[in-house]
Amino acid sequence: MSTRLDTRFADLAREGRAGLVTYVMAGDPDRETARAILKALPGAGADVIEFGMPFTDPMADGPAIQAAGLRALSGGQTLKKTLEDIAWFRSGDQTTPIVLMGYYNPIYIYGVDRFLDDAKAAGIDGLIVVDLPPEEDAELCLPALKAGLNFIRLATPTTDDKRLPTVLTNTSGFVYYVSITGITGMATPNFDRTAEAVARIKRHTSLPVAVGFGVKNADHAAAVARGADAVVVGSALVDAVKASLDQDGKGSARTAQAVADIVGSLASGVRGARRAAE
Amino acid sequence: MNVPPKPNSYRTGPDDRGRFGIYGGRFVAETLMPLILDLEKAYAEARQDSAFAKEMTGYLTHYVGRPSPLYFAERLTDHFGGAKIYLKREELNHTGSHKVNNVLGQILLARRMGKKRIIAETGAGQHGVATATLCARFGLECVVYMGAVDVARQAPNVFRMKMLGAEVVPVQSGARTLKDAMNEALRDWVTNVGNTFYCIGTVAGPHPYPGMVRDFQSVIGDETRSQMHEAEGRLPDSLIACVGGGSNAIGLFHPFLDDPTVEIYGVEAAGHGLTKLHAASIAGGRAGVLHGNRTYLLMDDDGQIQEGHSISAGLDYPGIGPEHSWLNDIGRVKYLSATDDEAVAAFQLLSKIEGIIPALESAHALAKVADLAPTKPRDHLMVVNLSGRGDKDVPQVAEILGTKL
Numbered sequence: 001m002s003t004r005l006d007t008r009f010a011d012l013a014r015e016g017r018a019g020l021v022t023y024v025m026a027g028d029p030d031r032e033t034a035r036a037i038l039k040a041l042p043g044a045g046a047d048v049i050e051f052g053m054p055f056t057d058p059m060a061d062g063p064a065i066q067a068a069g070l071r072a073l074s075g076g077q078t079l080k081k082t083l084e085d086i087a088w089f090r091s092g093d094q095t096t097p098i099v100l101m102g103y104y105n106p107i108y109i110y111g112v113d114r115f116l117d118d119a120k121a122a123g124i125d126g127l128i129v130v131d132l133p134p135e136e137d138a139e140l141c142l143p144a145l146k147a148g149l150n151f152i153r154l155a156t157p158t159t160d161d162k163r164l165p166t167v168l169t170n171t172s173g174f175v176y177y178v179s180i181t182g183i184t185g186m187a188t189p190n191f192d193r194t195a196e197a198v199a200r201i202k203r204h205t206s207l208p209v210a211v212g213f214g215v216k217n218a219d220h221a222a223a224v225a226r227g228a229d230a231v232v233v234g235s236a237l238v239d240a241v242k243a244s245l246d247q248d249g250k251g252s253a254r255t256a257q258a259v260a261d262i263v264g265s266l267a268s269g270v271r272g273a274r275r276a277a278e
Numbered sequence: 279m280n281v282p283p284k285p286n287s288y289r290t291g292p293d294d295r296g297r298f299g300i301y302g303g304r305f306v307a308e309t310l311m312p313l314i315l316d317l318e319k320a321y322a323e324a325r326q327d328s329a330f331a332k333e334m335t336g337y338l339t340h341y342v343g344r345p346s347p348l349y350f351a352e353r354l355t356d357h358f359g360g361a362k363i364y365l366k367r368e369e370l371n372h373t374g375s376h377k378v379n380n381v382l383g384q385i386l387l388a389r390r391m392g393k394k395r396i397i398a399e400t401g402a403g404q405h406g407v408a409t410a411t412l413c414a415r416f417g418l419e420c421v422v423y424m425g426a427v428d429v430a431r432q433a434p435n436v437f438r439m440k441m442l443g444a445e446v447v448p449v450q451s452g453a454r455t456l457k458d459a460m461n462e463a464l465r466d467w468v469t470n471v472g473n474t475f476y477c478i479g480t481v482a483g484p485h486p487y488p489g490m491v492r493d494f495q496s497v498i499g500d501e502t503r504s505q506m507h508e509a510e511g512r513l514p515d516s517l518i519a520c521v522g523g524g525s526n527a528i529g530l531f532h533p534f535l536d537d538p539t540v541e542i543y544g545v546e547a548a549g550h551g552l553t554k555l556h557a558a559s560i561a562g563g564r565a566g567v568l569h570g571n572r573t574y575l576l577m578d579d580d581g582q583i584q585e586g587h588s589i590s591a592g593l594d595y596p597g598i599g600p601e602h603s604w605l606n607d608i609g610r611v612k613y614l615s616a617t618d619d620e621a622v623a624a625f626q627l628l629s630k631i632e633g634i635i636p637a638l639e640s641a642h643a644l645a646k647v648a649d650l651a652p653t654k655p656r657d658h659l660m661v662v663n664l665s666g667r668g669d670k671d672v673p674q675v676a677e678i679l680g681t682k683l
């Protein structure tokens with residue numbers, strides 16, 4: 001079965017360039033603005049969208065994404081609303097792959113079977129659930145694959161060659177290589193080493209490899225794009241949301257445009273890179 | 279007294295996936311998984327190694343001051359006019375609580391694994407002080423995460439940790455209490471996974487922590503068993519302990535789980551009441567996934583974690599160890615709860631009639647003794663775990679009683 005993600009990565013390979021994966025938080029800073037951001041992403045240059053599910057206790061995230069989650073929650077965002085936001089987006093865009101990213105508890109409480117039905121109906125393509133390692137595949141990964149959703153796993157610098165096959169089993173769509181041992185939005189990775197890591201992962205799988213954590217600007221994005229199939233950017237976009245808030249901490253007319261501007265710049269970095277390398 | 283568990287035993291968990299029934303597991307980021315698997319292996323090896331056991335026993339005896347006494351509380355017994363009440367005196371341990379039993383085990387394990395940097399989370403500061411103490415003793419770098427709110431309300435313990443050479447990091451995220459301190463410790467661990475050992479303060483977190491911490495704390499119940507035998511020639515009839523994450527409780531309970539005549543009670547913090555602000559995860563929560571394990575948690579309808587409230591900073595965690603969740607569901611242990619007011623009353627009572635000032639945490643267990651003991655016959659042997667001493671709580675209780683210090 002070919003999914004929107006498979007199709008998109010095949011297109012990118014044909015174009016001979018890396019893709020840009022953009023992460024934004026559902027409901028941040030408020031539901032209306034978050035929808036406007038979501039809608040603006042493909043036009044601005046996002047090839048794949050990661051939509052964050054807010055959670056009170058995001059143990060692998062840095063301050064920027066923690067704060068975005070709390071903004072969304074204080075505005076009343078729920079998992080149900082997040083799924084509705086995606087259905088709304090799908091009514092205008094049938095091709096851009098959307099991956100939900102977050103933590104397991106809200107899904108567990110929603111109910112795994114009901115969640116998979118509703119996610120599928122909303123037009124979601126894949127899931128990244130940070131606190132579900134392969135050891136817990138029976139919880140969500142296996143049912144998600146059965147339901148026809150991709151389950152994207154994180155590989156990290158601590159995932160050695162011995163463990164990689166465990167991580168890659170049941171992974172689909174793409175592999176997300178976390179370029180640092182650390183939380184989101186903090187250290188900038190060593191780009192030579194991420195390229196080596198991508199090459200290492202590719203010896204174990206034919207899946208595309210996206211690299212994320214620590215990519216903040218077009219130069220970083222270009223550097224990563226030279227050695228990976230896609231570049232993931234999150235905290236920089238979430239920071240742009242924060243910087244655009246008005247005095248009362250509310251989303252403004254400028255917010256979606258501010259995010260789109262950064263995405264445009266990152267996309268030009270990503271698109272220029274492969275050409276430069278070739 | 280270490281009787282190997284029988285088949286069909288309540289004492290065999292966790293299984294090899296780290297589960298107690300549906301609870302437990304390993305719900306952590308991939309970055310941590312290789313380390314958690316290493317830790318599981320290192321602990322399994324240490325458990326088989328008589329040199330590790332011997333080292334542990336040596337420090338427990340000469341540094342911690344074990345065995346802690348099992349004391350017949352004669353005046354408390356007379357006061358209630360029912361069960362014969364014994365106190366297991368964990369408050370007499372070095373650093374003033376049961377926390378040190380577990381920290382010693384984990385630090386000795388960290389040394390075996392060659393880790394030089396220790397991190398910990400703390401609520402009231404007791405676990406932080408115990409960790410800082412053993413890091414000082416063994417010359418290890420120590421970083422303790424503590425919610426900024428708790429840093430403010432537990433100033434003496436913060437100063438103690440600093441005196442012991444630890445760095446105390448006030449956590450500003452979330453509600454700035456214990457739950458957030460644990461998040462921040464996990465974030466540190468994800469970042470510094472190569473050289474760092476995370477010393478968790480209770481029977482929670484990803485497998486192997488819940489089982490490992492329980493094993494280190496089981497010294498409480500093992501001693502109680504032989505001490506009661508010496509004092510009364512038989513098993514106790516009931517056990518009572520307070521439950522935050524549940525480490526002092528499981529330490530007392532575990533060696534008795536397969537003795538069907540022993541009634542076992544855990545006491546959660548009911549704060550202002552179970553329909554108001556509280557920290558009773560079993561009484562007021564449901565199964566969910568947080569901090570690496572599935573267990574009873576306080577949360578809203580959308581699976582967002584709520585803050586616990588208790589007068590006692592050591593009990594206001596919104597979760598509970600997974601083994602307790604399982605023991606609750608199968609009915610082996612009965613979980614009760616005590617309010618802030620009941621705990622303060624028990625705090626005053628024990629101080630006045632036994633000359634022992636208990637930790638506010640332990641006072642929750644004592645508060646339920648007030649309900650249970652009078653209903654029992656005079657030959658009923660009841661053991662209450664006095665998990666810590668109350669010196670740290672004196673300023674707070676003074677304020678509650680309207681006394682200026």
Ligand SMILES: Cc1ncc(COP(=O)(O)O)c(C=O)c1O
Nearest residue numbers: 404522523524525526592639666
């Ligand atoms: C004296 C004392 N008792 C009990 C607790 C609660 O922890 P646990 O339930 O793990 O024993 C604490 C925690 O700080 C404590 O300091």
